[in-house]
Amino acid sequence: MDIDRQRMAIEPGWINAAGTLGLAPPASWPLPQPPSAFVTNPISYRPRRSAQERCIQTMPGGFLLHTGWPSPGFREVLRQYRARWARSQVPIWVHLLGDEPTHVEKMTRQLEETEGVEAIEISYAHEVMPDEILDLVRSAIGELPLVLSIPLDRIGEAWLRPALELGVSAISLSPPRGAALRKSGQVIHGRLYGPAILPLAMTALERMVQTGIPVIAGGGVMRQSEIDGLIRAGAATVQLDFVLWRGWQADKID
Amino acid sequence: MAFAICEILEIGLADPERTIRLACPPGMIPAPGQYLLAAGLGADEILPTTLFLTRAEGDSVELCGELPTGWTPGMKIHVRGPFGIGFRLPAKARRVAVVSLTEHYLRLLPVIQLANRQNAGVALFSTHLVVDLPAEVEALPLETVKEAWSWADYMAVEARFEQLTQLREFLGLRVDIHPTFTAELLVLTPMPCGGMADCGVCSVNLNGRQRLVCKDGPVFELISVD
Numbered sequence: 001m002d003i004d005r006q007r008m009a010i011e012p013g014w015i016n017a018a019g020t021l022g023l024a025p026p027a028s029w030p031l032p033q034p035p036s037a038f039v040t041n042p043i044s045y046r047p048r049r050s051a052q053e054r055c056i057q058t059m060p061g062g063f064l065l066h067t068g069w070p071s072p073g074f075r076e077v078l079r080q081y082r083a084r085w086a087r088s089q090v091p092i093w094v095h096l097l098g099d100e101p102t103h104v105e106k107m108t109r110q111l112e113e114t115e116g117v118e119a120i121e122i123s124y125a126h127e128v129m130p131d132e133i134l135d136l137v138r139s140a141i142g143e144l145p146l147v148l149s150i151p152l153d154r155i156g157e158a159w160l161r162p163a164l165e166l167g168v169s170a171i172s173l174s175p176p177r178g179a180a181l182r183k184s185g186q187v188i189h190g191r192l193y194g195p196a197i198l199p200l201a202m203t204a205l206e207r208m209v210q211t212g213i214p215v216i217a218g219g220g221v222m223r224q225s226e227i228d229g230l231i232r233a234g235a236a237t238v239q240l241d242f243v244l245w246r247g248w249q250a251d252k253i254d
Numbered sequence: 255m256a257f258a259i260c261e262i263l264e265i266g267l268a269d270p271e272r273t274i275r276l277a278c279p280p281g282m283i284p285a286p287g288q289y290l291l292a293a294g295l296g297a298d299e300i301l302p303t304t305l306f307l308t309r310a311e312g313d314s315v316e317l318c319g320e321l322p323t324g325w326t327p328g329m330k331i332h333v334r335g336p337f338g339i340g341f342r343l344p345a346k347a348r349r350v351a352v353v354s355l356t357e358h359y360l361r362l363l364p365v366i367q368l369a370n371r372q373n374a375g376v377a378l379f380s381t382h383l384v385v386d387l388p389a390e391v392e393a394l395p396l397e398t399v400k401e402a403w404s405w406a407d408y409m410a411v412e413a414r415f416e417q418l419t420q421l422r423e424f425l426g427l428r429v430d431i432h433p434t435f436t437a438e439l440l441v442l443t444p445m446p447c448g449g450m451a452d453c454g455v456c457s458v459n460l461n462g463r464q465r466l467v468c469k470d471g472p473v474f475e476l477i478s479v480d
Contacts, residue, residue: 049457
């Protein structure tokens with residue numbers, strides 16, 4: 001089936017994962033080379049506060065992060081950041097946190113008129129049902145290329161193929177969700193980060209490149225050499241997350 | 255924000271925390287209450303470690319934090335910062351109360367040094383055994399801190415995020431009482447992104463608004479904490 005997709009030029013190298021560098025490009029990049037695009041924090045239509053039970057829990061191989069994706073809301077983000085997006089030296093990809101299709105559609109139409117924005121990346125709350133995800137993706141299809149963010153633990157789900165056939169321009173692989181026990185015995189849920197995720201990311205990449213849609217790999221990268229490995233395995237580029245906060249780990253000789 | 259690769263010159267123990275002495279570029283020395291984020295170049299730690307100033311000596315600084323066990327003298331680490339807003343000791347302050355609600359007062363030591371430099375009298379209130387305290391500083395048990403509200407003209411407090419709901423109780427400050435002088439609070443909580451992401455994991459309610467400890471703090475006006 002011939003699917004009408006917005007083509008997007010994706011330079012190999014690195015881009016930041018949503019939620020790692022804020023809502024506008026920083027004055028200086030945390031790595032020596034600039035990214036090939038800047039991805040904003042997830043932006044919801046209405047303001048969202050941090051989760052009441054926000055936390056970070058370290059564990060062997062990584063950490064669990066639960067923040068609730070706080071966001072000032074779409075209107076406030078545009079008011080505060082659109083001028084910086086317009087001045088940006090790198091293309092801006094706005095990450096939308098989808099909740100209702102009408103909201104996603106409103107944000108998409110407005111972003112199409114916003115200078116500096118070259119793509120939309122979309123994710124959805126984990127409790128959103130498969131048919132609702134399809135509606136959200138449909139609402140975000142328009143004049144801008146659309147990157148569908150897929151958590152590593154959801155790449156095998158049945159809704160994915162019909163979602164990709166809606167005209168998604170690229171896929172980005174995002175952190176899987178998991179649960180951990182706090183010292184108090186309380187179970188917490190959140191996104192998983194860390195080098196233990198990298199084998200999952202590699203497996204997901206191998207599977208998703210078979211769709212023929214450009215795949216932006218991500219998850220667990222701590223070393224520069226791992227970017228090269230993911231590109232060789234078929235990734236169009238690589239999204240970096242926590243390594244932007246800690247700096248590269250030196251390469252080890254195998 | 256600056257970035258540098260620094261060498262660990264020395265690692266010390268100030269039970270139960272550890273200190274580190276770094277060769278640090280002058281522009282990266284944090285002010286009291288500000289912080290650096292550091293991660294070992296070849297080390298396995300995943301998140302950066304938060305380091306607070308303990309004392310600056312010549313071209314090196316002593317910092318404290320929950321150091322990874324793999325850090326050793328001679329090792330190179332990535333260092334970024336300084337981040338955040340630190341303590342603002344008024345130049346006219348002459349009666350300074352320093353209150354530690356944690357296991358060690360190391361993060362408050364630079365405030366004590368500043369106060370000594372401007373000939374202020376300093377009292378340290380703490381629940382823990384205090385060692386290596388400058389001779390000019392009076393060490394007092396935390397239970398007596400409520401007396402400080404009547405004589406101090408500046409107060410610096412450090413507390414963990416989990417202690418904030420009981421802060422007034424710890425400090426002997428009644429809900430209807432507002433300090434008549436500047437009282438500041440250093441909030442200790444994980445700040446993995448150092449304000450780069452506004453990730454929200456360190457957010458705290460201040461005057462009914464959510465603020466980020468990593469960027470809007472980590473030192474706040476004490477009275478603004480809900």
